[in-house]
Amino acid sequence: MTETAPRYALYYAPAADSALWRFGSATLGYDAVTGAGADFAVPPGCESLDWSDVTAEPRRYGFHATLKAPFELANGRNEGALRAFARNYVAGRPSVRLAGLSVNALGRFIALTPSEPSEALQRFAFDIVQAFEPFRAPLSEADLARRLQSPLTPAHRAYLEAYGYPYVDDAFRFHMTLTGSLPEDQVAPVKAALVEAHAQAVPAGPVLIDRVAIFKQASRSSRFVLLDSIPLG
Template identity: 70%
Template sequence: MLTSPRYALYYAPAADSALWRFGSAVLGYDAITGEDIPALVPPGCDAEAWPELTEEPRRYGFHATLKAPFEIANGRSEGQLRAFAHNYAAGLERVNLEGLSVAALGSFVALTPSAESTVLQRFAFALVQAFEPFRAPLSEADRQRRLKSPLTPAQSAYLEAYGYPYVGDAFRFHMTLTGSLPHEKVAPVKQALARTYAEAIQARPFALDRIALFKQDSRSSRFRLLDSFMLA
């Protein structure tokens, strides 16, 4: 079993924000404290089944992936990674979006931007490239795991170049709220989460105003927030 720590660059909302409270409660996990919290089960959903439906995203904490989990490269340290992230964030401008909406992405449900944003796409790909010197090459086991998913030629090329297939024009900003759901559950769970989200957050613009560094001590542990860096 792989035991080396992994790091990831995410967007994670401010700890005192309604969005962080909503997402963490839906997953039943607070990635700041590393503790389980009472789950926010949408009306009409089975409270006993909800922990299983959110088990996979609970491992990662509430977030949107910017640079997917990676082991740190030889010759690099966690301290160097944190310092680089701090300096990098200081040179970035926040990304303003119209808002977020609950959507079904295949078999799982997530928050996604209400409208497309080329600024967000460029922001995300530039970050992936900037942090590439800190990423160790994919292990063969991780590479084969990724290749089990059906990938386009472009996504396969991204996997080889950046250790993750969903970057560049394949990137889609999303904040996962469930794991993979049975087909018949996708629509009702999406509708229930949309109602709960509207009540908790209400319609409002959204700004990506920070990047967060998360850490996973071993593959059997959950990710926790290591540091958060405000954009200039």
């Protein structure tokens, strides 16, 4: 495991021709389908902020919701096998219908989260975590140390040791990140601005989790790009 080894992740990323994808990519200033920058859509009222700085951290990952967090491939596994397994696995899974997505503050960053809880979504995400576990290399000591910098409960620590990520199963919270960590006094106004921008750009109503995406990061210094977008069912 090195800083130059590629990493892969299993994400939900909306279809590239959807209003939701366009909104997320424009908010972050990056399109993970093309691997190129996108014109920023700075939310109304946020023109005085350095929006490139506000979105710098999530821009590295592209617009998405994490299903299985980034991992290096285990010994004996390769990208082709990962992609083939994903196609076979996803083809047999039904879509998950959410009541909708809404803009919320999670601590000091802003994200889209489900408007209503979904047990089907929780099960779906943890099934993916477990199914793709044979492809995940153990965390390096450096990656483990980075994870342990955050305060973790005993349950989170157990998940980290088992799956390389602390926020799975009952600790999982589906979210599509729109900003990095904000100064405390900016959280409420930025959230309000993104609520308005989201309402203008994306039709209200149910959201179908209808595909699983494989994203790839060529090295730790590069951005994640979309490798595959595989429809469910």
